[in-house]
Amino acid sequence: MPSEETEVVVVGAGQAGIAMSEHLGALGIPHIVLERNRIAERWRSERWDSLVANGPAWHDRFPGMEFPDVAPDGFASKEQVADYFAAYAEKIDAPVRCGVEVTSVRRHTGRSGFRVETSQGAVDARFVVAATGPFQRPVIPPVVPDGAVPVQIHSSGYRNPQQLPEGAVMVVGAGSSGVQIADELRRSGRRVLLSVGPHDRPPRQYRGRDFCWWLGVLGLWDAQTPPQGAAHVTIAVSGARGGHTVDFRALAATGVELVGMTASYDDGVLRFAPDLATNIALGDEKYLGLLRAADAYVERNGLDLPEEPQAHVLGPDPECVTDPRLALDLADAGVTSIVWATGFAADYGWLDVDAFDENGRPDQSRGVSAEPGVYFLGLPWLSRRGSSFIWGVWHDARYVADHIAIRRGYLAYDTADRPVAAAATPNS
Ligand SMILES: Cc1cc2nc3c(=O)[nH]c(=O)nc-3n(C[C@H](O)[C@H](O)[C@H](O)COP(=O)(O)OP(=O)(O)OC[C@H]3O[C@@H](n4cnc5c(N)ncnc54)[C@H](O)[C@@H]3O)c2cc1C
Numbered sequence: 248m249p250s251e252e253t254e255v256v257v258v259g260a261g262q263a264g265i266a267m268s269e270h271l272g273a274l275g276i277p278h279i280v281l282e283r284n285r286i287a288e289r290w291r292s293e294r295w296d297s298l299v300a301n302g303p304a305w306h307d308r309f310p311g312m313e314f315p316d317v318a319p320d321g322f323a324s325k326e327q328v329a330d331y332f333a334a335y336a337e338k339i340d341a342p343v344r345c346g347v348e349v350t351s352v353r354r355h356t357g358r359s360g361f362r363v364e365t366s367q368g369a370v371d372a373r374f375v376v377a378a379t380g381p382f383q384r385p386v387i388p389p390v391v392p393d394g395a396v397p398v399q400i401h402s403s404g405y406r407n408p409q410q411l412p413e414g415a416v417m418v419v420g421a422g423s424s425g426v427q428i429a430d431e432l433r434r435s436g437r438r439v440l441l442s443v444g445p446h447d448r449p450p451r452q453y454r455g456r457d458f459c460w461w462l463g464v465l466g467l468w469d470a471q472t473p474p475q476g477a478a479h480v481t482i483a484v485s486g487a488r489g490g491h492t493v494d495f496r497a498l499a500a501t502g503v504e505l506v507g508m509t510a511s512y513d514d515g516v517l518r519f520a521p522d523l524a525t526n527i528a529l530g531d532e533k534y535l536g537l538l539r540a541a542d543a544y545v546e547r548n549g550l551d552l553p554e555e556p557q558a559h560v561l562g563p564d565p566e567c568v569t570d571p572r573l574a575l576d577l578a579d580a581g582v583t584s585i586v587w588a589t590g591f592a593a594d595y596g597w598l599d600v601d602a603f604d605e606n607g608r609p610d611q612s613r614g615v616s617a618e619p620g621v622y623f624l625g626l627p628w629l630s631r632r633g634s635s636f637i638w639g640v641w642h643d644a645r646y647v648a649d650h651i652a653i654r655r656g657y658l659a660y661d662t663a664d665r666p667v668a669a670a671a672t673p674n675s
Contacts, residue, residue, distance in 0.1 A: 250369035263378035263625035268341035270648030283348035322486030382591035402588035408435035414583030425588030499565035
């Protein structure tokens, strides 16, 4: 059966796919963007109702457009973020086809390029960009068996407190998602326990500047190596309620009971590692380290930013940290729900090419994979710390588009097109 042909198929129309389309379009490279749902679908239907962007609107956007309806220092709601990308796609006239799922990609045999099978027929393309997201498949560690509590959900399935049955909630994971969900549940009047692992918790603002600005001027968004042991960026920040620093002491003061890493479950009892104080202390040290680096930057550059000595004062550890709970009888504590804010895994089952290492992870450098012609975009630490964030993926996409343009140049080389060079004419 004849198939459609194009130069580049971009799979996924989240922020990565839209950024990719912008750069390919600017270089005049024919392409299509295939999206199984709607543009920026994950922002619309895989986030909780009250979520706002973690970064301010001046920062968490593409260079080519501001948020039309959010003040620069405000935090866009999840719907505003999704609308932003839909409007951006329209502005750049991105050739996005929604409702088309890519089911497989295979290299052609005996000729270059790939056969892309989709829910609406096949497409032949010379290049494929996998822009299917950094957070594809929700991961729930197999700790608590089904049925042990009435509800166990992943953070991507959490919507609001009313969704959960009456009773206490155990939230596992204290990155941006877990912390914000625990806070919202506590404010709704629930008893909440929060299992806290290693984390980074920069100040929301320091000396009048957002942490996004500090990470920028200090060059930390450009860091190329993940912190030891961190599979992805575990920054606990919040834009909720106008934005505030994630402060575990303040959370405990509102009644959230902090516990260490969730370790095991046995006969109705959940057990926690004795690592809570260490995790809090390491998070504090990173927080204070950023304040010190910011102070040094202010000094070195002679900036006139207001001093903020009180930001360095953390206060005493709450009792749940000094005398941590190591076990919880779920029924006795009235826990009816567990929310697992424990991250995501990749799922490239549709990408049947030699672009993965022996552990099944994308084998790539700055998005250029080991399989010539296949690219990845949007992954944590693809090129640097900012890679999976809105502003960072735009810059990675430019690199990938350039790479495709250079490769097209080689593929287009044909000596038959050249006039015979003078130097090649034999001397008589
Ligand atoms: C709770 C949460 C809050 C976040 N907040 C921020 C923030 O404030 N600021 C920030 O910069 N970043 C934030 N991020 C990180 C990041 O910006 C988002 O994860 C973002 O959605 C990633 O965009 P993406 O385009 O790389 O992937 P995705 O948004 O996941 O887009 C991938 C698209 O590919 C589609 N797709 C997948 N498989 C196929 C297929 N086989 N065929 C066709 N289509 C397919 C999906 O439907 C999806 O629309 C947040 C992440 C989470 C989880």
